[in-house]
Amino acid sequence: MQGRSLVIARSTADVLEGRDRALAMxxxxxxxxxxxxLDFLLNQFLQKPLRNKEQEVKMLLLMAxxxxTELSTPDYAVVNEAVSASKALGKQWAKALINGVLRNFIRDQEVxxxxxxxxxxxxxxxxxWLIALLKQDWPEHWQAILEANNQRPPLWLRVNAAQNKTQSYQTMLEVQGLVSSTHPFAAQALKLEQGVDVTSLPGFDQGLVSVQDAGAQLAAGLLDVHKGQRVLDLCAAPGGKTCHVLELEPDIEMVAVELEESRMVRVRENLDRLNLKAELIVADASDASWWDGNQFDRIMVDAPCSSTGVIRRHPDIKTLRRKQDIAALAEVQQKILQQVWQMLKPGGKLLYVTCSVLRQENEAQITGLLATHKDVVVLDLIIKGSAEWGVACKHGRxxxxxxxxxxxxxxxxxxxLAE
Ligand SMILES: C[S@@+](CC[C@H](N)C(=O)[O-])C[C@H]1O[C@@H](n2cnc3c(N)ncnc32)[C@H](O)[C@@H]1O
Structure with missing residues (x-):
């Protein structure tokens, strides 16, 4: 559990449980x-905007x-509950306002x-600003991206390839009455058709399975790791990709670097649960002071980014991100790439990954590296059994x-390139 989920869990821990907490979430x-x-709709029914100190009333109205608009709660129940909540908040003055806004919305919603x-x-x-960037970067796809961002995210599992085949684990789920489906090119991915407490999944404590989006699961295979190699995973926490690489090939020397000590704790927990080994270094990937000078056969750079590819999973990204963050992130990404290139052995492979859909953070970063180094070759991204996947970009997919x-x-x- 992290970020927003943790805040909700902590703030409701003493007062809500089970279904009530799920509804709060x-x-x-x-x-x-x-x-x-919701803000647009609310403004249609307010004579004047609510004052800053009345944000609780505003949030109550937005929730209602x-x-x-989106849930099947009967209209009368929504209005009654919102009015009673205003009393509980000590905002009796807002009863008539809440009642009026919600009833007017119910009456005039079509208009x-x-x-x-x-x-x-x-x-x-x-x-x-984000709609404008998406239109610019994805003139044929921007609407589909925006619509996808507003969906509820599915729960994807990653079956531990070191312990089980995806199909066998799917059968174990079936035995527990859990229906799942596979992904066309993420070999270890299973999508659960219903929400569950993941710790109750068969073999979770024994490391048979982890939670990881199917898209994120492509990285480990694309890194193409082989027995005996020295592998660097930069920006590693919470360790999803570190662990996946080790599940596919445990017989490697894995070094995982992460900036935040508190987040590195999660990497350790995941490695321990999955019974995997890696050297963990808390350090800044945009400098090389932590490096012992031994080059790596494989490097994964899972760069800090705008996270604009994972908005459906983290809807707060839309509120927290600012347009000016993108240029600042792009600068850090280039700094990391420039530093890490010296750490790659000639003939080795570096996989650059982001969970962003913005070209400035993606192919433009590769263009930046190509402009400053003569020994960079962009490779085709091949997934076994899948001729075409994703969208081809100037560099990468x-x-x-x-x-x-x-x-x-x-x-x-x-x-x-070899020298
Ligand atoms: C996208 S997340 C990585 C996800 C991870 N690779 C996984 O698969 O579980 C990016 C991570 O980069 C870390 N980070 C940000 N800036 C960094 C830097 N300059 N050096 C090292 N890590 C950094 C963040 O703390 C965050 O944990």
Missing amino acids: ELVNGVLRWYWK LYEL VLKKMQPNQEAFYSHPY QLLPGENDNDGFYFCCLSK
Whole structure:
């Protein structure tokens, strides 16, 4: 559990459990996902905007509008509960306002939803700067990306290839009454058709299975690791890709580098649960002070990025990210690539990965490295049994969010020419 989920879990721990906590999570994620739409709708029914100190009332109204537009809660129950919640919050003055706004919305919803359509920020529920960037980068796909970002994310599992075949684990799930489906080119991926507490999955504690999006699962195979190799995983926490690489080939020397000590704890926990071994170094990947000078056969750079490919899983990204973050992230990404290139053996492979869909963070980074080094070769990205996957970019390939129900990732594999 991390970030937003952890905050919700902690803040509701003493007061909510089971289904009530799940509903609280649904309401928080739903309001974050549909914020721009709900805010537009709310403003249609307010005489004047609510003052800053009345944010609790505003959030209560947004939650109620979310329930009215996206959930099947009966209208009268939504209105009654929102009014009682205003009392519980000590905001009695807002009772009439809440009652009026919600009843007016229920009455006029068809008209206001139609009025919203030309407003792209509200219609797609994304900040306009991001819509504009997606239009620029993906003129044929931007609408599909925005729509995929607003879906609820599925639960993807990664079967531990060192312990089991994907089909055998699928049968184990079936025995427990859990239905799952495979992915066309992520060999260890299974999508669960229903939400479950993952710790109750067969063999979870013994490391038979982990949670990881199917798109993220492509990285380990693309790195093409072989027995005896020295492998570097940069920006490793929480260790999903580190562990997957080791599951595919445990007989390697794995070094995992991560900036945040607190996040490195998660890498250790995942390695321990899966009974895998790696050397862990807490360090900044944009400098080489931690490096002992021994080059690596394989390097994975899972660069810090805008996370614009995983918005459906983390809807708060739409609220937290600013346009100016993209240039700052691009600068760090280039710094990391420039530093790490010297650490790759001639003939070795480096896989650059992001969970971004923005070209500035993806192919432009490869262009930057090519411009400064003569020994960089861009390789084809081949997945066994799959002729075509993702979208070909100038360099590398982009997996778009929603495609085969996976999140959005960019991949580019580079090799270093021998001197
Ligand atoms: C996309 S996440 C990595 C996900 C991870 N590879 C996995 O598969 O589980 C990016 C990680 O990079 C770390 N990070 C950010 N800047 C870094 C830097 N300059 N050096 C090393 N790690 C960094 C972040 O703390 C974060 O844990």
